[in-house]
Amino acid sequence: KAGVTQTPRYLIKTRGQQVTLSCSPISGHRSVSWYQQTPGQGLQFLFEYFSETQRNKGNFPGRFSGRQFSNSRSEMNVSTLELGDSALYLCASSPGTGEVQPQHFGDGTRLSIL
């Protein structure tokens, strides 16, 4: 079974731009979660989507948004980029229903803001 795939792996943007990151979950997984990892704050939860609906959201400004498509693929968008948005953005997937099961992570998109 293919793992979680995130694209692109690396991205360089400038302040004020916007960016869209993509995540393809493991086949059959309906839950997709996004995390931001920085040296100062560590791994922080951004939001989770299940069956095209956001079902939980972390403490991030409205510039951070996401969506999920009917095939469970997900995208996250960051608008009006700031230097502090430089981070590794990770996506994780799991089946999403019933008793919790392990989440499986992709290798992330490393976003650098100049």
Add this chain to the structure above:
Amino acid sequence: DAKTTQPPSMDCAEGRAANLPCNHSTISGNEYVYWYRQIHSQGPQYIIHGLKNNETNEMASLIITEDRKSSTLILPHATLRDTAVYYCIVRDKYGGATNKLIFGTGTLLAVQP
């Protein structure tokens, strides 16, 4: 905030067992203990999880104390490729309709040749 406490770093000699402790003194009856690790520049990798009984898989063993307030992850024969940050996470059995994981700062395990 994370509900677990781990030492910031540990060393282990290659070929020896690595024992990584985790305190979760406020764990409730429905909460599992999960372990993940993150090798540099990769996403976190699931290792093992348990509720109250000891668990073993091809990667590691998980020992949970009888009062469930602490646990130990054991890598039986550490190799250089096991050098990583190890995260201990407490999760509700049914997730409360969410798969949110709360990561602490983890333990950096350095396996020495």
